[in-house]
Amino acid sequence: MKIISGGVCAANGFKANGIHCGIRKNRTKRDLALIYSEKLCSTAAVYTTNLVKGAPLKVTKNHIENGYAQAVICNSGNANTCNANGIEIAELTCSLLSQKLGVKSHDIVVASTGVIGQPLDITPIKEGIPSLVDGLSYDGGEYAAEAIMTTDVLKKEIAVEFTVGGKTCKIGGIAKGSGMIHPNMATMLVFITTDCNISPKMLQKALSSDIQNTFNMISIDGDTSTNDMVTVLANGMAENKIIDSDGEDFNAFMKALNTVTVDLCRKIASDGEGATKLLECVVFGAKSKEVAKTVAKSVICSSLTKAAMFGADANWGRVLCAIGYSGAEVDVQKIDVYFKSSKGEIQVCKNGSGVDFSEEKAKEILLESEIDIIINLNDGEFTSTAWGCDLTYDYVKINGDYRT
Amino acid sequence: MKIISGGVCAANGFKANGIHCGIRKNRTKRDLALIYSEKLCSTAAVYTTNLVKGAPLKVTKNHIENGYAQAVICNSGNANTCNANGIEIAELTCSLLSQKLGVKSHDIVVASTGVIGQPLDITPIKEGIPSLVDGLSYDGGEYAAEAIMTTDVLKKEIAVEFTVGGKTCKIGGIAKGSGMIHPNMATMLVFITTDCNISPKMLQKALSSDIQNTFNMISIDGDTSTNDMVTVLANGMAENKIIDSDGEDFNAFMKALNTVTVDLCRKIASDGEGATKLLECVVFGAKSKEVAKTVAKSVICSSLTKAAMFGADANWGRVLCAIGYSGAEVDVQKIDVYFKSSKGEIQVCKNGSGVDFSEEKAKEILLESEIDIIINLNDGEFTSTAWGCDLTYDYVKINGDYRT
Numbered sequence: 001m002k003i004i005s006g007g008v009c010a011a012n013g014f015k016a017n018g019i020h021c022g023i024r025k026n027r028t029k030r031d032l033a034l035i036y037s038e039k040l041c042s043t044a045a046v047y048t049t050n051l052v053k054g055a056p057l058k059v060t061k062n063h064i065e066n067g068y069a070q071a072v073i074c075n076s077g078n079a080n081t082c083n084a085n086g087i088e089i090a091e092l093t094c095s096l097l098s099q100k101l102g103v104k105s106h107d108i109v110v111a112s113t114g115v116i117g118q119p120l121d122i123t124p125i126k127e128g129i130p131s132l133v134d135g136l137s138y139d140g141g142e143y144a145a146e147a148i149m150t151t152d153v154l155k156k157e158i159a160v161e162f163t164v165g166g167k168t169c170k171i172g173g174i175a176k177g178s179g180m181i182h183p184n185m186a187t188m189l190v191f192i193t194t195d196c197n198i199s200p201k202m203l204q205k206a207l208s209s210d211i212q213n214t215f216n217m218i219s220i221d222g223d224t225s226t227n228d229m230v231t232v233l234a235n236g237m238a239e240n241k242i243i244d245s246d247g248e249d250f251n252a253f254m255k256a257l258n259t260v261t262v263d264l265c266r267k268i269a270s271d272g273e274g275a276t277k278l279l280e281c282v283v284f285g286a287k288s289k290e291v292a293k294t295v296a297k298s299v300i301c302s303s304l305t306k307a308a309m310f311g312a313d314a315n316w317g318r319v320l321c322a323i324g325y326s327g328a329e330v331d332v333q334k335i336d337v338y339f340k341s342s343k344g345e346i347q348v349c350k351n352g353s354g355v356d357f358s359e360e361k362a363k364e365i366l367l368e369s370e371i372d373i374i375i376n377l378n379d380g381e382f383t384s385t386a387w388g389c390d391l392t393y394d395y396v397k398i399n400g401d402y403r404t
Numbered sequence: 405m406k407i408i409s410g411g412v413c414a415a416n417g418f419k420a421n422g423i424h425c426g427i428r429k430n431r432t433k434r435d436l437a438l439i440y441s442e443k444l445c446s447t448a449a450v451y452t453t454n455l456v457k458g459a460p461l462k463v464t465k466n467h468i469e470n471g472y473a474q475a476v477i478c479n480s481g482n483a484n485t486c487n488a489n490g491i492e493i494a495e496l497t498c499s500l501l502s503q504k505l506g507v508k509s510h511d512i513v514v515a516s517t518g519v520i521g522q523p524l525d526i527t528p529i530k531e532g533i534p535s536l537v538d539g540l541s542y543d544g545g546e547y548a549a550e551a552i553m554t555t556d557v558l559k560k561e562i563a564v565e566f567t568v569g570g571k572t573c574k575i576g577g578i579a580k581g582s583g584m585i586h587p588n589m590a591t592m593l594v595f596i597t598t599d600c601n602i603s604p605k606m607l608q609k610a611l612s613s614d615i616q617n618t619f620n621m622i623s624i625d626g627d628t629s630t631n632d633m634v635t636v637l638a639n640g641m642a643e644n645k646i647i648d649s650d651g652e653d654f655n656a657f658m659k660a661l662n663t664v665t666v667d668l669c670r671k672i673a674s675d676g677e678g679a680t681k682l683l684e685c686v687v688f689g690a691k692s693k694e695v696a697k698t699v700a701k702s703v704i705c706s707s708l709t710k711a712a713m714f715g716a717d718a719n720w721g722r723v724l725c726a727i728g729y730s731g732a733e734v735d736v737q738k739i740d741v742y743f744k745s746s747k748g749e750i751q752v753c754k755n756g757s758g759v760d761f762s763e764e765k766a767k768e769i770l771l772e773s774e775i776d777i778i779i780n781l782n783d784g785e786f787t788s789t790a791w792g793c794d795l796t797y798d799y800v801k802i803n804g805d806y807r808t
Contacts (some may be wrong), residue, residue, distance in 0.1 A: 052724050117757070223708045223725060307803030313804065317483070320520065321630050323455075324454040353488045354487065391800055396714060396795055399712060399795075
């Protein structure tokens with residue numbers, strides 16, 4: 001397996017585009033994305049567990065119930081959530097696209113991201129669809145990646161090449177992250193495409209399993225979005241023997257998928273709203289997978305730990321505190337904690353108590369932009385990793401006045 | 405019942421003091437508090453559920469197991485938590501105080517608040533105890549309230565007068581709040597004193613019941629502290645017939661206690677780290693008490709809602725989002741939301757969708773320093789209130805570099 005350039009257009013048979021249609025006032029910001037496959041795709045998706053769900057998610061769920069889709073349309077700037085006419089607008093978007101693209105409305109995945117509770121005007125979408133479709137190209141993945149961004153600062157895309165049954169396959173994806181991110185069973189918006197030949201059932205199995213250790217282990221701000229969705233479209237154009245059961249081929253696919261999802265997780269976390277640092281919390285020595293995950297996520301979610309990391313302050317007591325209230329069964333007297341970055345590694349806590357360490361060295365380590373918080377529970381064999389970011393002035397600034 | 409001036413010295417027979425002994429470098433900040441009762445007191449307490457517990461909590465729990473205490477000593481500037489010699493230092497503090505005060509070491513409640521994981525030096529405490537004890541007075545409540553503050557900006561004290569069995573009783577309290585506040589079964593540091601005559605068992609029953617709807621319904625930052633504790637000392641000097649069972653007298657006591665605790669909750673929330681606004685989330689129309697509490701607390705804890713309130717932005721979609729991920733069973737299509745302050749009230753959401761409202765009026769309402777977020781679930785008869793504060797630049801500033 002190797003990382004290659006590109007995102008959703010890396011796999012054979014996928015085209016994409018992204019344009020400014022006018023949902024956003026800023027004319028330089030693309031706000032409507034399209035991904036299209038030349039062949040009908042096995043399709044899998046996972047959705048937010050928030051009871052308040054964006055209308056597009058409900059429409060998409062209905063559309064891909066049969067396990068197939070051929071295109072994805074997504075707007076930014078408006079979440080189309082908590083609007084009385086939300087379902088109607090999402091369906092209308094699909095039917096307008098269907099007419100121009102020549103793909104059945106029922107084979108279209110629709111998504112929206114942005115402000116909740118403001119009616120979404122269909123006019124700019126309607127007016128934008130012709131040029132959106134006409135501009136589809138094998139190089140358009142980048143435009144799509146841009147068009148789904150909201151407060152994101154960086155485009156998030158990745159692609160890898162891998163082998164299944166002697167055939168070269170490709171898988172790539174794009175993501176929109178930044179704020180309201182604390183996925184539970186699903187996550188922000190992520191669109192993944194592959195030319196691997198895989199059945200809808202096995203594709204869903206791969207995705208549902210993968211997200212437990214990837215997107216569900218990110219948190220930017222503890223707020224589970226209303227519009228989270230991850231979809232994977234697989235068009236089979238790599239012509240490998242179809243993956244329709246567990247085995248070596250499925251494992252190869254899972255590994256490639258995981259490479260894509262972990263990369264997108266790290267990109268989403270490091271581009272959290274206002275973030276200056278990517279935080280990776282690695283827990284090992286846990287007595288169960290559940291304990292490892294609970295501890296890792298609790299530390300990543302702690303506002304006090306996040307603020308300390310912003311200030312490059314080795315305040316490990318906050319890490320212990322977050323472990324203690326996580327709800328996981330741990331033996332506090334066994335816990336060791338380390339901080340690590342490209343500048344080195346330092347132990348700050350042993351057996352649940354502080355150890356003498358150089359504050360100067362700790363500062364040097366914590367001033368870097370990628371920090372590992374390493375926790376050894378010394379209580380078993382299970383491990384887990386969670387991703388987050390620091391809490392900064394800019395998070396407050398961005399969210400103090402998001403709508404204007 | 406009426407509110408009277410004072411705090412822990414309002415009730416008969418209680419003296420207090422607070423001095424600077426040298427735990428903190430800032431010489432103008434008092435850092436050692438003492439509360440003393442002329443008579444042995446029925447004593448109740450609740451403690452943090454964090455698995456990482458401050459050493460003083462363990463010592464206190466042991467000391468008041470028999471239901472009685474006569475004095476409280478508390479330092480700020482160091483939490484005496486995650487230190488190998490923590491228990492030893494807490495016991496030593498009690499025994500040094502015992503010698504000077506003439507109260508059994510086992511009848512002393514000990515508490516600490518401040519940085520976690522730095523050994524607590526006994527020297528300044530030892531040197532401070534003589535003047536701490538010599539300075540005890542009936543007017544010293546204010547000094548004690550100051551001495552337990554950490555990043556608190558405002559002193560928090562309250563007292564009320566009430567009648568039990570024809571006798572006038574008084575109850576008053578002080579609190580330390582500000583950061584690492586998301587109590588679960590117990591809370592930050594709160595010391596309450598009363599001259600009401602009540603058995604240890606009924607006092608514990610009153611406290612354990614009250615905190616479910618008061619201190620457990622505050623959140624500043626989602627971080628449950630390691631050192632949370634609420635204690636009530638009742639010396640019986642009001643000479644009412646002892647309250648040793650349920651009934652009218654117990655109810656009168658409960659009501660007075662609740663007046664004190666709700667007041668301290670509001671003071672703690674409005675003085676949250678960096679806070680500019682007190683947020684009160686009032687949920688009604690819930691189908692169970694549990695649903696009402698879960699929804700209220702979820703909204704108060706939402707970083708995005710808190711940041712929007714800082715910016716006086718009527719972004720009610722974030723309130724709906726927080727209700728949706730709270731885990732409570734609600735019917736989204738029935739939810740109404742209102743914002744209210746001294747400048748008026750405005751409805752922003754009806755039946756789960758937005759309503760037209762004046763952004764100008766909403767801004768005027770949200771610019772005030774006390775904001776009510778009112779949620780009607782239209783699904784039953786239960787209500788709940790939670791308290792929190794906005795998320796501001798100063799929260800990040802305070803916590804980006806707390807230790808230095």
